[in-house]
Amino acid sequence: MGTRVIATVDRRALRHNLAVARARAPQSRVLAVIKANAYGHGLVACAEALHEADLFGVTDIDEAEQLRQAGCRQDILVMQGLIEEPDAGRVLNGGFQLVIHRQEQLGWLEQALGRQRPRAKLTLWLKLETGMGRLGLATSELSDLFTRLRRQPWVADVVLMTHLASATTPDAPLNDHQLLQFARACQPLAEQTPQTSIAASASLLALDCSGDIVRPGLLLYGVSPFAWSDLSRRPAHFDLQPAMTLEARLISIRQQQAGDSIGYNSRFICPAPMTVGIVSAGYADGYPVTAPTGCPVLVGGHRSRTLGRVSMDMLAIDLTDLPANIGDLVTLWGPQLPLEEVADHCGLIPYTLLTGLGPRVRREYR
Ligand SMILES: Cc1ncc(COP(=O)(O)O)c(C=O)c1O
Structure with a gap:
């Protein structure tokens, strides 16, 4: 029997779109978001096609381990953080980077560090809640936590991140509000030169707020995050190629x-x-x-x-x-x-x- 339904993925288009992302923020590193089975395109195959990305972002430890088992050697960020306590040991084993959005997750990590040595020093991403109303530490928690973590011998680096709720509506006042909240929270740490990460696809394409690491997902697959009715923001306008x-x-x-x-x-x-x-x-x-x-x-x-x-x-x-x-x-x-x-x-x-x-x-x- 012939195949009923076929999704053909064009690797060249993926690589082209990665180059588009890079050109949008030439000073930044690019974390390619390949969570959710690379938005349906196939996790491992897309990681291979996008090997020029600086690192990869996945949802959970299962996806991160799947990539490692397939031979992926790049840095991998677990974007939803630890779901339950045993995940901490798996992060240490896999040498994954990790988003922390609740302080309790750090406690789990510290307990795991008491039991086992990490495969390598850890890079932690502190996620700040600036107006999305979803995940993240309060901006008031940031300064002490950042300074404490930076002193830990097991910490390689700490990245400060936030996620914009309304980037697909570039004129929405919430964008400015979130960016201001984020800048204010980071300001007291300026002398410690923290790495920052703000932009996903929509903000990379329509706002000026990249940070040191950008996190495009949808655009890598050649798809525009903006409303179809927004004629000036269709994929061709950004030179995106559907994959x-x-x-x-x-x-x-x-x-x-x-x-x-x-x-x-x-x-x-x-x-x-x-x-x-x-x-x-x-x-x-x-x-x-x-x-x-x-x-x-x-x-x-x-x-x-x-x-x-x-x-x-x-x-x-x-x-x-x-x-x-x-x-x-x-x-x-x-x-x-x-x-x-x-x-x-x-x-x-x-x-x-x-x-x-x-x-x-x-x-x-x-
Ligand atoms: C924290 C975070 N960063 C980046 C992305 C990638 O977003 P996009 O696919 O719009 O580029 C997502 C997507 O859900 C996300 O949750």
Whole structure:
């Protein structure tokens, strides 16, 4: 049986986008965010393609260990920090860099250090809560903690980081507020020249606030984090190259009559005689069930549209007046059909489409 759903990942595009990130902040080091299976593109393969990154960011110790076991020798930052106490020993074993967002996590680390020697001195990232309302130390906690950690013999370096909540809306007042909070918190430590890290994709592309280490994720995959309606911030504007093409097979073609109902709950009724194709991808593969009739697809390079509700393993498309054969590949997104546009049709952000791709989607690399 041929492959039902194929995500083809273009390694050259990944490397190109990494170069775009570097050019945006030439003085900074680049941490390539490859968490969540490299946003659905495949963790290990993307780490290999992006080996010129200065370090990698993953969500948790499982992903960090997976990279090490695959032979990755670069520095790896565990971005969500320690989830539970035993994770501390695994960080010491793996020699990973670690985000600290609660003081209790340091206690776990110190206990683990009482039991075992770290593989190497540790680089800790202190995450500051500056207005995101999510994770992080209070700015008032920073100064003492930073100074105390810098004196520890087991600490190699301490990086100060924060994450912006509204960077996809560059004019949002919250951006300035967060940057000011961060600058104020770091100011008393200026003489100790701490490393800082602020920018992810949106801030790297639209704000001037990089820090010493930038943390792009989405842009590495050639996808713009900005709203599709924001015409001046589409991927081509930033010279981003989409890395993934998602395709599935045409497994049925039928002539339907006016009044015929297509798919679950008769969400689409043919208004006239139509040719309807069935494509071998559904929501169990990660194609969103929220896709309405009219979501764009490409058939042999021609634009068409989805019809009715997406099923678990398949979806219907309009093939009226289009040349197509059973077995043809239909493009669901890719360089000729922007993922951002599909996400916009579905009322979703591009991140969810990429990270939602199911395990049965075959990844191929070229
Ligand atoms: C702390 C942090 N830094 C960087 C990133 C990368 O963000 P983006 O994919 O928008 O570049 C994320 C993504 O969730 C994050 O949580």
